[in-house]
Structure formats: structure tokens, C-alpha cells
Amino acid sequence: MSMATDELSRVFSALADPTRRDILSRLGEGPTTVGDLAGKYSMSRPAISQHLAVLDGAGLITRTVSAQWRECSVREGGxxxxxxxxxxxxxxxxxxxxxxxxxxxxxxxxxx
Known part of the structure; x- marks a missing residue:
């Protein structure tokens, strides 16, 4: 079975995971760094980065790089x-x- 790749399917697929929903809730409070986010979960930083990649791919968050900091925020209208x-x-x-x-x-x- 192939995965749907339309925008709406990517959004619902991203929202299907409780960790990603929690990340979105935390980002709803304001932008934060990947390191700060990773510290709130009992999983590896690469695992958090994978969740963030899914959220970004679904158009739900934005990720910016400033010097050594990687910051995430909720994408308006996502x-x-x-x-x-x-x-x-x-x-x-x-x-x-x-x-x-x-x-x-x-x-x-x-x-x-």
C-alpha cells in the first residue's frame, strides 16, 4: 500500500502521533530550540528531529537556524x-x- 502524499494526508498523518501532537502543543506556547524540546521527552534527540521533520514536511512548523541554534515554531495557518x-x-x-x-x-x- 502506498502512502498518500497530498497535503491534507501529510497533516493528518503527522497529527496521528501523540508525540507530534504534544510537540505542536508545546510550540503553541512559543518558539523553542530543538535542544529544549528534546529535553522534555525521554527519547533521543535524533528521534525528536525525526518528529520535527515530519511536522515540517506537513507544513505545521517552521525550523530556522541561527548560529548554532535550531529553533522551531508553529507555522501560521498550518x-x-x-x-x-x-x-x-x-x-x-x-x-x-x-x-x-x-x-x-x-x-x-x-x-x-
Whole structure:
């Protein structure tokens, strides 16, 4: 099975991992260095770097280099496409459930 490579699939794939979601939450508090991030997890720095690469590849964070420091921050608008997709799905399912409710009410009236 091949991995989907569209933007939305990369975002949801990145968000599927709890460590990456936690990293995003921490970065939501403000930019931080890779070293500071790595110190908050019981995994190797290369493992954290791999998580950051996935988040960067999904367009959720930015990584900058300044001298010897590598800083990460949340990319503005990185979740916009995913949020839009979820909102669209929610609206469609809400409409379907409303239609189902109307259908059930009509059937109940027919029986009465």
C-alpha cells in the first residue's frame, strides 16, 4: 500500500502521533530550540528531529537556524486546510443526521 502524499494526508498523518501532537502543543506556547524540546521527552534527540521533520514536511512548523541554534515554531495557518476539511465533514454529517431525523419523524407520524 502506498502512502498518500497530498497535503491534507501529510497533516493528518503527522497529527496521528501523540508525540507530534504534544510537540505542536508545546510550540503553541512559543518558539523553542530543538535542544529544549528534546529535553522534555525521554527519547533521543535524533528521534525528536525525526518528529520535527515530519511536522515540517506537513507544513505545521517552521525550523530556522541561527548560529548554532535550531529553533522551531508553529507555522501560521498550518492547520487551516485540516480545520476546513473537518468543518465541511461536520456540516455534511449534521445535514445527513437532520435528514435522518426528519425521515424517522415522518415514519412515526405515518404509524400514528
Amino acid at each position: 492547520l487551516d486546510d485540516a480545520a476546513e476539511w473537518v468543518a465541511k465533514q461536520r456540516a455534511e454529517w449534521s445535514q445527513r443526521l437532520d435528514f435522518l431525523e426528519e425521515h424517522i419523524r415522518a415514519k412515526r407520524k405515518e404509524r400514528s
